[in-house]
Amino acid sequence: MSTARQYFQLPGRFEMRRGGHLDRPVVAYETWGQLNPARDNAIVIFTGMSPSAHATSSPEDPSPGWWEEIVGPSRPIDTRRFFVICINSLGSCFGSTGPASPDPATGQPYRTSFPVLSLEDVANAGQALLAHLGIGQLHSIVGPSMGGMTALACAIQHPGISRHLVLLSTAARALPFSIAIRSLQREMIRRDPAWAEGNYPADAGPITGMRLARKLGMMTYRGAREWEQRFGRERVPGERQAGNAFALDFEVEAYLEAHALKFIGQFDANCYLYLSRASDLFDVADHGGSIQAGFTRVSAERVLVIGVETDILFPVAQQRELAAGLAAPCRDVQLAQLPSVQGHDSFLVDMDRFRPVLSAFFA
Amino acid sequence: MSTARQYFQLPGRFEMRRGGHLDRPVVAYETWGQLNPARDNAIVIFTGMSPSAHATSSPEDPSPGWWEEIVGPSRPIDTRRFFVICINSLGSCFGSTGPASPDPATGQPYRTSFPVLSLEDVANAGQALLAHLGIGQLHSIVGPSMGGMTALACAIQHPGISRHLVLLSTAARALPFSIAIRSLQREMIRRDPAWAEGNYPADAGPITGMRLARKLGMMTYRGAREWEQRFGRERVPGERQAGNAFALDFEVEAYLEAHALKFIGQFDANCYLYLSRASDLFDVADHGGSIQAGFTRVSAERVLVIGVETDILFPVAQQRELAAGLAAPCRDVQLAQLPSVQGHDSFLVDMDRFRPVLSAFFA
Numbered sequence: 029m030s031t032a033r034q035y036f037q038l039p040g041r042f043e044m045r046r047g048g049h050l051d052r053p054v055v056a057y058e059t060w061g062q063l064n065p066a067r068d069n070a071i072v073i074f075t076g077m078s079p080s081a082h083a084t085s086s087p088e089d090p091s092p093g094w095w096e097e098i099v100g101p102s103r104p105i106d107t108r109r110f111f112v113i114c115i116n117s118l119g120s121c122f123g124s125t126g127p128a129s130p131d132p133a134t135g136q137p138y139r140t141s142f143p144v145l146s147l148e149d150v151a152n153a154g155q156a157l158l159a160h161l162g163i164g165q166l167h168s169i170v171g172p173s174m175g176g177m178t179a180l181a182c183a184i185q186h187p188g189i190s191r192h193l194v195l196l197s198t199a200a201r202a203l204p205f206s207i208a209i210r211s212l213q214r215e216m217i218r219r220d221p222a223w224a225e226g227n228y229p230a231d232a233g234p235i236t237g238m239r240l241a242r243k244l245g246m247m248t249y250r251g252a253r254e255w256e257q258r259f260g261r262e263r264v265p266g267e268r269q270a271g272n273a274f275a276l277d278f279e280v281e282a283y284l285e286a287h288a289l290k291f292i293g294q295f296d297a298n299c300y301l302y303l304s305r306a307s308d309l310f311d312v313a314d315h316g317g318s319i320q321a322g323f324t325r326v327s328a329e330r331v332l333v334i335g336v337e338t339d340i341l342f343p344v345a346q347q348r349e350l351a352a353g354l355a356a357p358c359r360d361v362q363l364a365q366l367p368s369v370q371g372h373d374s375f376l377v378d379m380d381r382f383r384p385v386l387s388a389f390f391a
Numbered sequence: 392m393s394t395a396r397q398y399f400q401l402p403g404r405f406e407m408r409r410g411g412h413l414d415r416p417v418v419a420y421e422t423w424g425q426l427n428p429a430r431d432n433a434i435v436i437f438t439g440m441s442p443s444a445h446a447t448s449s450p451e452d453p454s455p456g457w458w459e460e461i462v463g464p465s466r467p468i469d470t471r472r473f474f475v476i477c478i479n480s481l482g483s484c485f486g487s488t489g490p491a492s493p494d495p496a497t498g499q500p501y502r503t504s505f506p507v508l509s510l511e512d513v514a515n516a517g518q519a520l521l522a523h524l525g526i527g528q529l530h531s532i533v534g535p536s537m538g539g540m541t542a543l544a545c546a547i548q549h550p551g552i553s554r555h556l557v558l559l560s561t562a563a564r565a566l567p568f569s570i571a572i573r574s575l576q577r578e579m580i581r582r583d584p585a586w587a588e589g590n591y592p593a594d595a596g597p598i599t600g601m602r603l604a605r606k607l608g609m610m611t612y613r614g615a616r617e618w619e620q621r622f623g624r625e626r627v628p629g630e631r632q633a634g635n636a637f638a639l640d641f642e643v644e645a646y647l648e649a650h651a652l653k654f655i656g657q658f659d660a661n662c663y664l665y666l667s668r669a670s671d672l673f674d675v676a677d678h679g680g681s682i683q684a685g686f687t688r689v690s691a692e693r694v695l696v697i698g699v700e701t702d703i704l705f706p707v708a709q710q711r712e713l714a715a716g717l718a719a720p721c722r723d724v725q726l727a728q729l730p731s732v733q734g735h736d737s738f739l740v741d742m743d744r745f746r747p748v749l750s751a752f753f754a
Contacts, residue, residue, distance in 0.1 A: 204622045204643035205615035211644045212606050214637050219599045221584065236582045243575050244607070252568035252703070259567040261674065274577050274664055277671065280567035281574045301637055308640065311624060340615070340703075 032058050032089035033081060033123055036157045045152075046309075048143025051132045055157045056116040056123025057081050058089070060099065061107035063163070070163045071105060072154060072190075073114040074182070076173035077303045078295055080122035083114040097379045104386035110167060117178065118153040119145040119302045127226070127298035138298075140226035145302040147174070147310040151182035155189065165189065168390075172196035172375045173342065174303070177310045184315045184325045193328040193358075194389065196375045196382075197339055199346035200319055200353065201311035206341050209248050210304045213241035217297050226298050233297050239288040241300070246287050251338040251371035255280055312353075323353035330360040332389045334375070334382065337365060341372040362389070395421050395452030396444060396486055399520045408515075409672075411506025414495045418520045419479040419486025420444050421452070423462065424470035426526070433526045434468060435517060435553075436477040437545070439536035440666045441658055443485035446477040460742045467749035473530060480541065481516040482508040482665045490589070490661035501661075503589035508665040510537070510673040514545035518552065528554060531753075535559035535738045536705065537666070540673045547678045547688045556691040556721075557752065559738045559745075560702055562709035563682055563716065564674035569704050572611050573667045576604035580660050589661050596660050602651040604663070609650050614701040614734035618643055675716075686716035693723040695752045697738070697745065700728060704735040725752070 035054050042050045058081045063070060073083055073095070084093035084100050084107075099105045099112055116124040119142070127142040158166070169190045171179030176198025183193055202210075217223055220237030228234065262279040276282055312322035331354050335347030344365055351363035366381045368374035375382055398417050405413045421444045426433060436446055436458070447456035447463045447470075462468045462475055479487040482505070490505040521529070532553045534542030539561020546556055565573075580586055583600030591597065625642040639645055675685035694717050698710030707728050714726035729744045731737035738745055 201624060203615065204618035204624070204641065205610065207624075207641050208606075208610050208618070208643050208647055211641070211647070212603065212610070215606070216579070216603060218637055219603065240575065240579060240582065240603075243571075243578070247568070247571050247575070252566065252706070255567040255571070261564060261567070261570075274581055274668060277668075278567065278570050278574070280571050284571060284574070305637060305640075343615070 044143040045146045045148040046144040053125035061111045063111040070111045071168045074171040074175035074178035081114040081116040117150045121296040121299040128296040145306045148181045168192035170194040193331045196334045216240040242288045242291040243284045248341045249373040254369040334364045336374045339372045407506040408509045408511045409507040416488035423475045426474040433474045434531045437534040437538035437541035444477040444479040480513045484659040484662040491659040508669045511544045531555040533557040556694045559697045579603040605651045605654040606647045611704045612736040617732040697727045699737040702735045
């Protein structure tokens, strides 16, 4: 493991929002740039469901990060100006404590004995790290996808924690279509006999279930229009077709297969289940009894909300809802609705559209 | 089995479009109304992927059919005026020969030795039935969803077979998003160990795979907007939640679970695989080398194309493409784009919108 990844162990008992607790959980993170003497140039990035804290490369870890083109020197989140912290979500499997981590009480992985995870917990663990780093107020919290919900949870629970808020392709709470998608992904994993009620060995696991879940994920992360332009009805050449007549006819099938194979072994299945469910459970309305009451607990000077018109997982109407709801409590709310064709994942790939919007905000 | 269902056994060898043949396959069908002396009042309905030939009730089978409100006396397809024939697709499992039927050569079910099925085969088996019934030219062919593709295959391969054509929520060929969805459904079934390469016993089978495939089906058959109105974030009452924390939190999950359970045992898994792949493979462009060349082979006096704005499986742009493409060879093409919220399945449920359009066409 490179020295880029750092760890902070929370002292003592960490209470979980939906019951239960963790003993001295660890939060893994990476940083880039320097905290200035006024300690007011820190930006936190909460991630989507599956990335690690490695948002971008550094001398300590030169491998490209998941947001390489957005974070770095002279990039929209400029690490010459800002001290950037990317946090691996509590419950994940890239250094932070999650279902795959050993329970100090038993020495064995938590697996399904891990308490129900909520994004409020993820946010609170992040806030504890900031306190440890001596950062009282952030310049910005930035959150794409699930990370945007975590950003909202953080802003709502810790008033004044950040002057600015950047929410990308996210929502105040999941709609039933997205819940159904994620629920089916979880069921694909749980119904794989290799899941074994969560008790699979560390070097094996529900590979078939994870493959299927990843394929469904890709269908909802990307756009039908993009695939139409990219694949149309192109066939897989005969020599690449599997022996099984039902396996591969079309290029789009080969594309999904390649993505599914790449995902295998990268992500712990139990962690996936916990983070996926946390995304479904999150609801701004849990804070004050209604969406609007929840929004009024957010205090930020400037808010940037970015949505994509082809996103079916976090439809752009949900970003309009965020912008409208945050307009009351926050002074300056900008909404950017981008015509990207790559759907939900556009923030990872349609850099030509996202870069200028983010650059202008942070300029 | 009620006497409503009738069977026609094709004489001799039935050549399949993509290779192989069937020996004396059977086509199951139901009829309503009477063929008039001029023999020009017959309407054929080709079905979507999963229904039987029981489109509507009759004295012989009073159970409600899958299109009960559309077909019957005084209904839009009026059985007092028309002789209506609904055909169970070749390859299905409701009386017509399919992978679950015994291969006369072995006495054992075909299973995966069934030749690759194409919708052209389904159409040809239907046309053979019509010849047997002494019907040279139909009043109309009506096809929703996959049945619309079969209707196109029939019209293209048998010029002049029908004076009118009614295509509902269908397409000239599948787009990559729909292919990806169906491919994943097939993989869910194939990866279920109980599928056993297609050699499951008649009374068992890949129940888990079929459940998952049905749930994904429901997500693409219905609409995100409908679910938002219908379920929102309603929770399942505590007493109905399963013991497993990952099973059921939200009403939308319980709804999908109920639909999946209802589907189990109703449809043979191998038949599902064959019909699903046939839907992906169909392409009007296979007839003449291009979509437009394929369209020009359709000769019908009047064509009605109906699409639904919230359909993500057969998006309304595909119905616009059909209407535009058929305008050249056919004299009178009407396109109805309906604002139903129930997505692809609207033709089965949004009767208030579909009824008047169909009534006007058949008036």
